[in-house]
Amino acid sequence: MDRFAAMKTFVRVAELGTLSAAARELGLTQPAVSQQVAALERHLDVRLFHRSTRQLALTQGGETYYQHARQILQAVDEAEDSAGELSSTLRGNLRLHGPVGFGQMHLSPIVIEFQRLHPELTIELVLDDRFADLIAEGVDVAIRFGDLKSSDLIARKLATFERILVASADYIAAHGNPEVPQDLVKHQHIRFIWSPQGEAIPLVGPGGPVIVPVRSTFLANHAFVLNDALCAGLGIGGAQVPLVQGLLDEGKLVRVLPDYTYAPMDIHVVYATARFMPRKVRAFIDHLTAGLKQIHGLRMIRAPEKNV
Numbered sequence: 001m002d003r004f005a006a007m008k009t010f011v012r013v014a015e016l017g018t019l020s021a022a023a024r025e026l027g028l029t030q031p032a033v034s035q036q037v038a039a040l041e042r043h044l045d046v047r048l049f050h051r052s053t054r055q056l057a058l059t060q061g062g063e064t065y066y067q068h069a070r071q072i073l074q075a076v077d078e079a080e081d082s083a084g085e086l087s088s089t090l091r092g093n094l095r096l097h098g099p100v101g102f103g104q105m106h107l108s109p110i111v112i113e114f115q116r117l118h119p120e121l122t123i124e125l126v127l128d129d130r131f132a133d134l135i136a137e138g139v140d141v142a143i144r145f146g147d148l149k150s151s152d153l154i155a156r157k158l159a160t161f162e163r164i165l166v167a168s169a170d171y172i173a174a175h176g177n178p179e180v181p182q183d184l185v186k187h188q189h190i191r192f193i194w195s196p197q198g199e200a201i202p203l204v205g206p207g208g209p210v211i212v213p214v215r216s217t218f219l220a221n222h223a224f225v226l227n228d229a230l231c232a233g234l235g236i237g238g239a240q241v242p243l244v245q246g247l248l249d250e251g252k253l254v255r256v257l258p259d260y261t262y263a264p265m266d267i268h269v270v271y272a273t274a275r276f277m278p279r280k281v282r283a284f285i286d287h288l289t290a291g292l293k294q295i296h297g298l299r300m301i302r303a304p305e306k307n308v
Contacts, residue, residue, distance in 0.1 A: 001036070004076075006040040006043075007072065007073065009026060009040075011066060011069050011070055012138075014049075014062065014066045016136055018056060025138065037049070044065065046059075048061065048065060089120055090120065091121060093122045093124065094121055094122070094281070095123075095124045095137075095140050096142070096284070097125075097126045097127075097139045098125070098143040099127065099128075100222060100223065101223025101240070101243055102223070103125070104224065105242070105243055109291075110291035111125050113291070118280075118283070126139075140272075140278070141285065141288075142271070143268070144270050146265055146266060147266075148268060148270070153271065154273060154306070155268045155269070155305070156268065156269050156304070157268050157303035158267050158289055160299050160301060161240060161241050161267070161298050162240075162241045162264060162297065163239065163240050163241065163264075164241060164244075164258075164261050164262070165203075165260065166230055166236070166239050166244055166247075167236040167237070167256050168230060168253060169254050171233040171234070178257055181201070181205065181260060182212060184201065184212050184236065184257075185215070188215065188217040188218070188235030188236070189235050190217070191216050191219055191226070191237055193220055199213060199215070200212065201214055201238065201262075202263065204263060205257075217234065218235060223243055224243075227239065227247065230247075231247065231252045231253060238262055240297075241296075267292070267298070271285075
């Protein structure tokens, strides 16, 4: 038995929760993964998992071994990364996760340029508006918007941007321009389908916060679909400035209630640990920061790392 290989396999099974998921990620068959785990259990003379038909759960001995095995594997990665400091070449895999709309418009070109600069690096970019489980999904770096929930991860705030109300000029010509937030009740509303506020708009204006009820007539789970609906004159909706600045410049959209905005949205970069940051992760964050500076509508922030 290759104990190091078996240890790596065991750790990913523990993090992903199933043999099949680990097998897919590692490029192995499920029986091969099962055999490695079984061989490791025989070697340790300890049962590592409680087995059920759907999922595996660590035993007490398995949990103890998992914590030590993770530290060992991280130490090996750290040693290999330190040895590579003398070389400017980045190698290996880099798995990234980001939101869909911003990812397609702004993150994708930044990532593509990074891979062009480091051709021996294999990059996986996953765009998804949910919050990925970095450990279970093997994500090296995630770009996240808004407030962050408590976790064992490390985050650094990179930038912030405004969210504003917009509509097409044709819609305003046909239905009138709202003069105060309460006028929005009379208008058709376009919004993200999973908006936490639902049928209400939380705005901040000269008099402070105000929450306005609305009637949504078009909902979607993709920023570009919402932009298309806004440009088509289907109603008024909130938009991230970096995603609609070009449409505003072209006159396809106009700002509504310019004295009012949503609360600013923060952009964070999130990763698993601050103790050991691989060169590829450090290099990508530096590249990402430089790329964000070129995006109109973002305000860059120099903030320290923090646990979230």
